[in-house]
Amino acid sequence: MATASVPAGGHGDPTRRDFLMVATGALGAVGVAAVAWPFINNLNPAADTLALASIEVNVKPIEVGQAITVKWRGKPVFIRHRTEKDIKEAEAVPMSELPDPQTDDSRVTDTAKKVRREWLIMIGVCTHLGCVPLGNLPGQDKGPYGGWYCPCHGSAYDTSGRIRKGPAPLNLVIPQYLFLSDSLVRIG
Incomplete structure (x- = not known):
């Protein structure tokens, strides 16, 4: 070898x-x-987009029954200081009547899991075709359920922002938010 x-x-x-x-x-x-x-x-x-990632809103001046609209990430956000009547109406709705069932408590709970029934914070864009529903300004049509109404296609939302009637498939979206104090809320 x-x-x-x-x-x-x-x-x-x-x-x-x-x-x-x-x-x-x-x-x-x-x-x-x-x-x-x-x-x-x-x-x-971009830096300007990151700057808009969250906003802080002072809710102290919003009186019971009043609502404001703020802009966050280019979208309207409805903040409503609900009345006791609004809260009771929202809590009394049977889940079987809702196309997109969600309890009222789940819609008014911040990211710290604290329920604040008097405050409803949601993105004001109809889930059907992206219109801005009426009902957040005084004198606007709140629809048959006392919440918000989209006249473009007839979607009606209740006092918890849940879809009750019309072509919209989902409830108005609840963004992430956190109450930093009794008067200051961070959205985003």
Whole structure:
């Protein structure tokens, strides 16, 4: 049997060529990352968008029965200081009558899991085609359920913002919010 001779710098002994291959590969990977980073970083939200990620609203001036609209992420947000009548009406609705069943308590609970029945905070965009329902300003038609009414297609929401009648498939959306104090709420 003939034995094979192992050339110098052979098996198990790194050669200059091996070093150059590894160095070239590493340098290529760094180059690809350096070229790709601006494109990847461009996918991050802009600074003005991040600034709008959350807003703080002073709710102290909102009297019982009154509602305001604030803008958050380019959408209207309805904040209503509900009356005892509004709360009782919302709590009395049987879940079987709701197309998108949600309890009133689940709609007035902040991210700290604290229920504040007197405050209803929701995105004021109809879930049918994105219209802004009426009922948040004095004198506007609140619809047959005393909440909000979208005259474009006839969707009617109750005093908890739940869909009761019309083509809208879902309740008005409740954003994440947190009461920082009794008079200050952070949305987002």
